[in-house]
Amino acid sequence: MNFAELIGHLGQHTVDGLSKGAIYALVALGYTLVYGVLKLINFAHSEVFMIGTFAVVGAWTLMGATDNPPFGTMILLLVGGLIAGVAASGATAVAVERIAYRRLRRMNAPPLIFLITAIGVSLVLSETFGLWQGRLVKGMPNVLPRKVVFTIGNTTIDNRQLLTVVAALVMMFALDQFINRTRYGRGVRAVAQSPDTAALMGVNKDRVIVLIFLLGGLLAGAAALLYNVRYGNTRFNVGFLLGLKAFTAAVLGGIGNLRGALLGGLLLGVVEVYAATLTSSAWEDVAAFVVLVVVLLFRPTGLLGESLGRARA
Amino acid sequence: MTDTLRRINDVRRQAAGSVGDRWRALPRWQRAIGFLAFVVFLYYLPYLGIPGLIWLRTDTTPQGNDWAGVLFICAVYVLIALGLNIVVGLAGLLDLGYVGFFAIGAYSVALFGSTQSPVVEALQNRFGLSPEWAVAWAICLPIAIMFTMISGVILGWPTLRLRGDYLAIVTLGFGEIIRIVARNSTFTGGPQGIAAIPGPQGAPSADNTIFGLVDAKPWYWLALSVILVVVIGVRRLENSRVGRAWLAIREDEDAAAVMGVPGFKFKLWAFAMGAAIGGLSGFLFASRNAFIDPTQFNVNLSILFVAMVVVGGAGNMAGVALGAFLLAYLPERFREFSDYRTLAFGVALVLIMLLRPQGLIPSRRRARELHDRAEEVPANV
Numbered sequence: 022m023n024f025a026e027l028i029g030h031l032g033q034h035t036v037d038g039l040s041k042g043a044i045y046a047l048v049a050l051g052y053t054l055v056y057g058v059l060k061l062i063n064f065a066h067s068e069v070f071m072i073g074t075f076a077v078v079g080a081w082t083l084m085g086a087t088d089n090p091p092f093g094t095m096i097l098l099l100v101g102g103l104i105a106g107v108a109a110s111g112a113t114a115v116a117v118e119r120i121a122y123r124r125l126r127r128m129n130a131p132p133l134i135f136l137i138t139a140i141g142v143s144l145v146l147s148e149t150f151g152l153w154q155g156r157l158v159k160g161m162p163n164v165l166p167r168k169v170v171f172t173i174g175n176t177t178i179d180n181r182q183l184l185t186v187v188a189a190l191v192m193m194f195a196l197d198q199f200i201n202r203t204r205y206g207r208g209v210r211a212v213a214q215s216p217d218t219a220a221l222m223g224v225n226k227d228r229v230i231v232l233i234f235l236l237g238g239l240l241a242g243a244a245a246l247l248y249n250v251r252y253g254n255t256r257f258n259v260g261f262l263l264g265l266k267a268f269t270a271a272v273l274g275g276i277g278n279l280r281g282a283l284l285g286g287l288l289l290g291v292v293e294v295y296a297a298t299l300t301s302s303a304w305e306d307v308a309a310f311v312v313l314v315v316v317l318l319f320r321p322t323g324l325l326g327e328s329l330g331r332a333r334a
Numbered sequence: 335m336t337d338t339l340r341r342i343n344d345v346r347r348q349a350a351g352s353v354g355d356r357w358r359a360l361p362r363w364q365r366a367i368g369f370l371a372f373v374v375f376l377y378y379l380p381y382l383g384i385p386g387l388i389w390l391r392t393d394t395t396p397q398g399n400d401w402a403g404v405l406f407i408c409a410v411y412v413l414i415a416l417g418l419n420i421v422v423g424l425a426g427l428l429d430l431g432y433v434g435f436f437a438i439g440a441y442s443v444a445l446f447g448s449t450q451s452p453v454v455e456a457l458q459n460r461f462g463l464s465p466e467w468a469v470a471w472a473i474c475l476p477i478a479i480m481f482t483m484i485s486g487v488i489l490g491w492p493t494l495r496l497r498g499d500y501l502a503i504v505t506l507g508f509g510e511i512i513r514i515v516a517r518n519s520t521f522t523g524g525p526q527g528i529a530a531i532p533g534p535q536g537a538p539s540a541d542n543t544i545f546g547l548v549d550a551k552p553w554y555w556l557a558l559s560v561i562l563v564v565v566i567g568v569r570r571l572e573n574s575r576v577g578r579a580w581l582a583i584r585e586d587e588d589a590a591a592v593m594g595v596p597g598f599k600f601k602l603w604a605f606a607m608g609a610a611i612g613g614l615s616g617f618l619f620a621s622r623n624a625f626i627d628p629t630q631f632n633v634n635l636s637i638l639f640v641a642m643v644v645v646g647g648a649g650n651m652a653g654v655a656l657g658a659f660l661l662a663y664l665p666e667r668f669r670e671f672s673d674y675r676t677l678a679f680g681v682a683l684v685l686i687m688l689l690r691p692q693g694l695i696p697s698r699r700r701a702r703e704l705h706d707r708a709e710e711v712p713a714n715v
Contacts, residue, residue: 056499060499062499062502062503121684121688124688125687125688125691128691128704128707128708129707129708129710130687130691130704130707131704131707132428132499133422133428133644133648134644134687134691136428136502136640137640137641137644137645137683137687138683138684138687138688140637140640140641140680140683141641141679141680141681141682141683141684141687142680142684143680144676144677144679144680144683145677145680145681145684146680148674148676148677148680149677151676152673152674152677265506265510265633268503269503269507272500272503276499276500301518303514303517303518304514304518306510306511306514307510307511307514307515309507310504310507310508310510310511311511313503313504313507314492314493314504314507317492317493317496317500317504318492321495321496321497321500
């Protein structure tokens with residue numbers, strides 16, 4: 022137990038954890054949106070994220086990305102990557118809904134059937150990329166070289182961490198406003214609260230469901246860009262563990278609750294970094310799940326409770 | 335396209351349904367004879383040489399594995415599916431960490447039975463025993479079952495009060511924790527795993543005449559016999575007070591509680607029973623393999639196990655056994671397409687769930703539940 026290291030560089034580890042957790046949070050939002058409306062664990066969401074990472078790499082290759090590009094090119098690459106990732110992930114998420122889930126919804130299938138279908142879809146997507154892109158880790162140019170932006174005490178904050186956390190917060194804020202302020206958002210909340218009543222009141226349920234899959238996909242695409250910037254590599258099965266963590270984060274914060282997903286993601290990132298510092302990185306996954314179990318014991322619906330449907334009208 | 339498939343499927347379903355009805359209409363003694371003949375056929379399977387069925391054997395293909403060895407793995411998977419069926423099919427609890435129990439069963443026999451395990455070495459040093467001493471295989475069996483049941487209760491006690499979807503993620507985490515602990519601890523041999531795991535004839539050596547390392551047939555027969563015992567036991571359990579309580583909880587937990595069925599207690603029982611059977615299969619697997627390491631207990635396996643149960647037909651033992659057999663056997667038979675196996679598996683899962691959500695051989699009660707749900711499809715404008 023390396024307490025001296027943790028206490029001595031508490032600020033640094035917290036910043037690391039937050040930037041790691043911001044990626045979890047963005048993916049977790051996709052799980053939580055779908056769960057809040059459909060009460061369904063969308064296991065295929067992890068592959069939606071994976072496809073985003075490959076789309077970003079593809080766009081960068083097309084745009085001829087190199088290591089350490091000049092500032093203007095860098096901005097262009099980031100925007101191009103974002104557009105590609107968001108488009109690919111959003112399209113995949115909507116396609117999964119249309120091809121697999123809609124039919125099951127018509128049958129009013131129990132959750133177990135949805136789950137196995139989602140696992141099947143997830144296998145198909147990741148295997149397709151495994152066969153097409155090879156099974157090895159795929160490297161990519163270092164588009165955003167690490168550069169310290171500012172220092173507080175002995176805590177340094179670099180441009181990647183800043184970008185990740187700020188981007189996640191901005192997107193979270195935008196999503197929150199969208200769900201709580203707009204006409205479409207009202208539709209989402211109505212369907213989450215009571216699908217039948219919402220349908221009788223003239224809400225187009227299918228359109229709302231496509232919308233939430235699309236939103237989740239868009240956020241996963243943005244998360245894919247941030248992931249690529251942070252880790253600089255991807256792989257056909259990159260989604261599995263990250264999806265697991267993101268789902269854990271969503272449950273930790275209270276699944277179906279947008280702010281809960283953000284809180285859960287950030288918290289999970291920090292817990293993992295702390296645990297890895299205290300013991301070794303081999304135990305960080307154990308810490309993540311232990312925290313989940315302990316939180317669920319005392320707050321069975323997560324830290325902030327489930328509330329997409331019960332949010333203020 | 336799916337609509338055409340669905341129509342074909344309807345025709346086929348009627349044909350298959352009449353076979354099932356005709357079977358159930360037979361007198362009891364005829365059904366008993368049919369069942370006995372099937373069991374005899376299963377015992378004969380390793381020698382399979384009936385013309386026209388030889389292509390079923392896995393060793394007829396290039397790079398094919400030993401046929402009896404494949405049968406043994408299939409039998410272990412069937413046993414796992416029978417255990418998971420209690421949890422998922424009967425009690426309706428979604429357990430995504432079943433590989434954890436499988437691993438605990440396997441590690442129990444490895445840690446107590448192998449002369450090379452750190453636990454046995456510690457015991458030898460503590461009590462001044464000879465370096466050949468280890469716990470006998472037959473005593474490892476109750477140890478394995480005891481440990482898995484205890485871990486089932488430890489996992490179930492805090493988590494079974496949670497709603498279904500939370501249970502899924504917590505159990506998934508449990509399976510992962512078991513694997514990580516096995517990999518990172520010194521007492522489990524760490525990533526190197528543990529070798530020299532004993533079988534019924536003691537530690538693996540060239541002198542073992544029956545349960546040796548080469549010939550897998552006796553191992554298959556042993557696993558098959560265990561399956562038969564478990565099938566009979568679970569069938570008795572299904573038709574008992576406990577089994578009826580499980581079905582009641584699965585269909586409507588609140589209604590069951592109102593009728594005086596204590597949900598938590600019976601769910602915990604289901605968890606413990608399922609865990610014990612999972613431990614038993616892990617025990618057999620480790621004995622036959624004589625070597626285990628943490629990579630053999632991946633989370634993906636848990637998902638495969640749930641897929642076996644759901645594809646076969648949750649709640650019906652014949653169904654889950656068929657599902658387990660197919661999902662273990664088909665990848666072995668089609669080894670030459672190994673690159674595309676997982677892809678095909680994914681496509682098959684999606685298609686089966688879309689076209690036949692009740693599974694290949696559904697339990698009648700469960701098929702009716704699904705049918706009722708489809709009738710009460712919610713409003714759609």
